[in-house]
Amino acid sequence: MSDQQQFFFTAPHITQNAGPDTTRTILGHDPTLMMLKMDFEKGAIGEIHHHLHTQATYVLSGIFEFTIGDKKRVVRQGDACFMPADIPHGCVCLEAGTLLDVFTPEREDFL
Amino acid sequence: MSDQQQFFFTAPHITQNAGPDTTRTILGHDPTLMMLKMDFEKGAIGEIHHHLHTQATYVLSGIFEFTIGDKKRVVRQGDACFMPADIPHGCVCLEAGTLLDVFTPEREDFL
Numbered sequence: 001m002s003d004q005q006q007f008f009f010t011a012p013h014i015t016q017n018a019g020p021d022t023t024r025t026i027l028g029h030d031p032t033l034m035m036l037k038m039d040f041e042k043g044a045i046g047e048i049h050h051h052l053h054t055q056a057t058y059v060l061s062g063i064f065e066f067t068i069g070d071k072k073r074v075v076r077q078g079d080a081c082f083m084p085a086d087i088p089h090g091c092v093c094l095e096a097g098t099l100l101d102v103f104t105p106e107r108e109d110f111l
Numbered sequence: 112m113s114d115q116q117q118f119f120f121t122a123p124h125i126t127q128n129a130g131p132d133t134t135r136t137i138l139g140h141d142p143t144l145m146m147l148k149m150d151f152e153k154g155a156i157g158e159i160h161h162h163l164h165t166q167a168t169y170v171l172s173g174i175f176e177f178t179i180g181d182k183k184r185v186v187r188q189g190d191a192c193f194m195p196a197d198i199p200h201g202c203v204c205l206e207a208g209t210l211l212d213v214f215t216p217e218r219e220d221f222l
């Protein structure tokens with residue numbers, strides 16, 4: 001763990017095309033935790049899905065309609081969402097922006 | 112888990128005085144994951160400490176000098192830091208700002 005790049009991420013670490021009009025940038029991770037940014041174009045959709053990982057999302061910019069379980073809410077910069085493990089969730093991007101997503105454990109499927 | 116407040120956090124959930132010139136606002140948590148904001152006044156210090164929780168930090172605003180293990184780096188908006196479990200870390204706020212901190216498991220000591 002002596003590599004500075006394991007501690008500080010000032011540039012994109014891993015950038016991935018995450019689907020139509022979405023880009024994923026992994027900022028840091030180890031087996032227990034992953035932090036990444038998701039850039040969305042207006043109209044991009046994060047389809048309803050679920051996973052064993054607990055997820056928290058912070059809205060860095062843009063406007064999104066989130067669905068979590070049977071709840072729906074429009075969220076904007078400074079809002080946060082919390083998704084317990086296995087709960088169905090998804091979003092629609094109403095105005096282009098960026099979400100900060102964190103997961104525990106890490107999303108091995110993103111590596 | 113049917114309470115909407117468990118999923119969406121558009122207002123401070125729990126705000127705490129976290130020390131001289133620092134304020135903590137818990138945004139969301141369950142036993143596996145906690146997301147919070149830390150507001151720092153210029154000159155505020157997060158003393159070097161360590162904990163069993165893995166931590167990732169995203170700089171929402173301001174300028175901070177972070178120490179993680181034997182590494183030191185100045186970080187600004189859009190930068191991220193990753194702190195493996197038990198690694199000593201701390202920061203000094205060079206320009207007032209806000210950090211988004213996430214922990215796994217949750218910080219029971221903050222509840």
